[in-house]
Amino acid sequence: MRNFKKDNLEVYIYRNRQLMGDAAAKDISDCIKGVLANKSECNIIFAAAPSQNDVLGSLILNKDIDWSKINAYHMDEYIGLEESAPQRFGNFLKNAIFDKVPFKSINYIAYSDNTDDNIKRYQELLLKNTIDLVIMGIGENGHIAFNDPHVADFKDNKPIKVVELDNICRQQQVNDGCFASIELVPTHALTLTVPTLFNGGNLFCIVPAKNKDKAVYETINGSIDEHCPASILRLHKNAKLYLDDQSSALL
Numbered sequence: 001m002r003n004f005k006k007d008n009l010e011v012y013i014y015r016n017r018q019l020m021g022d023a024a025a026k027d028i029s030d031c032i033k034g035v036l037a038n039k040s041e042c043n044i045i046f047a048a049a050p051s052q053n054d055v056l057g058s059l060i061l062n063k064d065i066d067w068s069k070i071n072a073y074h075m076d077e078y079i080g081l082e083e084s085a086p087q088r089f090g091n092f093l094k095n096a097i098f099d100k101v102p103f104k105s106i107n108y109i110a111y112s113d114n115t116d117d118n119i120k121r122y123q124e125l126l127l128k129n130t131i132d133l134v135i136m137g138i139g140e141n142g143h144i145a146f147n148d149p150h151v152a153d154f155k156d157n158k159p160i161k162v163v164e165l166d167n168i169c170r171q172q173q174v175n176d177g178c179f180a181s182i183e184l185v186p187t188h189a190l191t192l193t194v195p196t197l198f199n200g201g202n203l204f205c206i207v208p209a210k211n212k213d214k215a216v217y218e219t220i221n222g223s224i225d226e227h228c229p230a231s232i233l234r235l236h237k238n239a240k241l242y243l244d245d246q247s248s249a250l251l
Contacts, residue, residue, distance in 0.1 A: 006220050007234035011241045013248045017208040021054025024206050024242040028055070028135065029062050031202050035132045036069055041104065044133045045073040045192065045200060046097065047145070048089035050176045051137045053096065055206045055242075060100045067101040071129065075136065076146040076191040077109040079162065087178050109160070109190050119160055119190065126159045126196060134200035138207045140175070141168040142215045142228035146191035152229040156193040163191050175211060198232055203239040205230070210246040217250040 001023070002013045014020040035042045046052075059065070077089050085091065090108045098106050109122055141148055148166045170185040179185045197203070207216055219230040219241070233239045243251075 007224075008237055009220070009234045009239050009241055011220065011243065013243045013245070013251070015245055017054045017244045020206065020208055020242050020244045021056075021058045024055045024204055024240075025058035025062055027240065028059060028133065028204050029064050031133060031204075032065055032070070035201070036066060041069050041071060042132045043071045043073065043129050044135060045075055045131055045197070046093055047075045047136045048092040048096070049137050050178075051208055051212070052135070052206060054208065055135065055204075056097045060097055065101075067103050070103050071105045071107065072098060072103045073107050073125070073131070074109050075134075075197075076189055078186040079115065079188045079190060080186045087173070115162060115190070119162070122190075123159045126192070131196075131200040133202045133204065134197050135204050135206070136197065138205060138212060138215050138219060138230040139169055140172045140211055140215055141166060142218055142230045143169060144194065144197055144205075144229050144232075146189045147194050147229045149227055149229060152194055152226040154194050154198075154226060154229075154232055156195050158193055159196045160190060160192050162188060164188055172211070194229055194232060198236060201238060203233060203236050204242070205233060205239065206242045207247050208244040210249065212247040213250045216241075216243060216247050220251065 004011050032042050074090055081088050107125055146163050148169050150166055151163045165187055170182050173179050173185045174182050218228040222228050222231055224231040224234055
C-alpha cells in the first residue's frame, strides 16, 4: 500500500481491488464505531455502482458493525425505469447490502410519477438527519453521485434535484455492463447534490479500475471546480480516497 495527501484528501493505493475494498471497509467500520461511541445512531449514504462491490462485500462480512444502529440512505436514482428494473440503484443496493444486514432503517429515493413529492419527502429526511458517513465513488467524467460536470454546483441550495445525464455518464453505465446500449440508459435522474455529499461528516471514496484513471488524475491534480466535481474532496476535512493499481495508473 502507498499513501499520500493532496490538500486535505488522504489517498491510499492498493495492489488490487480486493485489498482496496477490505482496507476501506476496515476504516469505515472503525469510523462507525467512533460515531456510535458518541451518539445512538449513525446515518450513512451509500453509492450504487459495480465499483462499490468490493467494499460492500467486505462490509457485510464485518462482525464489528452494529447495523441495528445504522440508518441507510441512497445517493441517486434513475427516472423512467420500471420499479423492478435491476438497473435501478435502489435495487442494486437492496441486493448488494440492504437485504444482507439488519439496518435500523433504509431510506430509498423511490422514484414515482410525482417527482416533486418524492423530492420533498427525501429533502425533509436529509434536512432532519445529520449524515455521518458517505460511501461513494467517482464517475468516468469525474462526477459524484449524478452531479455530472455540466450540472454540478458546489454552492447548490437544493439537497436533492433532477438532473440530465451527460453522454459520458450514460456510456459508463454501458461500460459497467448495466445496459446493453446507451439508448437504453435513462437521460434523467434524481441525485443528492454536491453540498449534501460534502456535508457528510466522513467521506470514503472507493474508485477501482482502469476506466477511472483519468478522472482520478483530474480529481487529484486538476483545479478544484465543477469541471471535475470529485475535486471538491480535496477540501473536505475527513475525506479518504481508495484506489487500486489500475485506477491510480496515471498518478
